[in-house]
Amino acid sequence: MRMVLHCGFHKTGTSSVQRMLERDRALLSAEMQIALKAEIRTAALAARAWSASGDPAKMSAYIYDLALFFESLDADDPRPLCLSSEDLCGLMPGRKALRDYRAAAALLPALANVACEVFPSADLTFYFSTRAPEPWVKSCYAQHLRASGIRDDFATYRAQYLPLADLDADIARINEAMPQHRVRQAALESMTGRLGPLDPLLDLVGISAGLRAQIAPLPPANTSLPQEVRDALLALNRRKMDSGERAARKQEIVRAARKEQKQSSAPKPLKG
Structure with missing residues (x-):
């Protein structure tokens, strides 16, 4: 089975991608299988928990939940699988004192191992959307304000995290950890096509031009708050x-x- 796994990163257009995939599941089902956060919720929660704690039990739970997900797929289905969930890289930097996505260099090879155990002939491509450091740090901070109890103002947060905002370095660590699999990336700033951040993912899946033309663009999701x-x-x-x-x-x-x-x-x- 061919799989395109969109595993990161937070605040790089992932919500917009997932909204369009969810809205057009029925349409896209002609050429692809889709799995989003709802399908891998327990595995994603375990990934987040392990990234913060390093607890071996959390890693075991993550692997077990991934196995349940992959085993639920139809091995005879010829359509490629497109999975999109940034939580498979763990928590966003800034939560639980995490400073980068270093945990992804262990979480994603574990995912690849499970997928290949269930589907020995699996053909995996890991895809990451990225973003320039300054707007990425600003967007992460706004997300932390909404979802966590952060008390630092933006200037304090920026001074701490902007020097660490290197998503290319995170991808390099992931690539080094699983050289047998393809790792691809695209910058949010370059996604200027009609479907914005969904375009690079559909390119990797190989969706036909005719089917793609039927997808209507959506406005960006989770836009900046005043x-x-x-x-x-x-x-x-x-x-x-x-x-x-x-x-x-x-x-x-x-x-x-x-x-x-x-x-x-x-x-x-x-x-x-």
């Missing part, structure tokens, strides 16, 4: 309050901001 919203999230992180209440308040703030962004970007009715 500065005043980021300030409000940081203020909540710095307050002493129940974690559940903080999470709920943050969700309300982000939901309201997204609603406003959607309304402001909607086409205005013509005045007659």
Whole structure:
């Protein structure tokens, strides 16, 4: 079975890719199998946990859950598999004191080993979307504000993590750890085609031009929040309050901001 495994990285257009794949599953099923976060949720959670702890039990759980996923696939299905989940590289740097994606150099070879055990003739291509350091660090920080209790302002975070923002180095470590498999990458800034970040992935899968032409582009997902919203999230992180209440308040703030962004970007009715 031929497999294209889009395993990273966070904040490089992955959400936009996954939204389009999910929306057009039925259409794309003519030429490819699709697996997203829902299909490998337990394995992804174990990958995240192992990246933070190094606990051998978490690695064992990760391998076991991957085996269940691959064994659920039909060995006689001739369509290539496209799997997309950035969590298979572990947690985003900045969470749990992680400074890079070094864990991926162990997690992804383990994934490859499981895939090849289940499908001895498997043909694997690992694909990574990347991003320039400055916008990537800024986007990661905004994500941490939403999803974690980070209390540093952006200047402090940037000073710590910008010198470490080298996704090419992460890919080089992954490539060195599994030289028998293809590793490909594309920069978000270069994805200027009609389907944006989905285009390089469809190129690797080999989707026909006719089928690709039927896919409608979507606006970018998880776009940057306004500065005043980021300030409000940081203020909540710095307050002493129940974690559940903080999470709920943050969700309300982000939901309201997204609603406003959607309304402001909607086409205005013509005045007659």
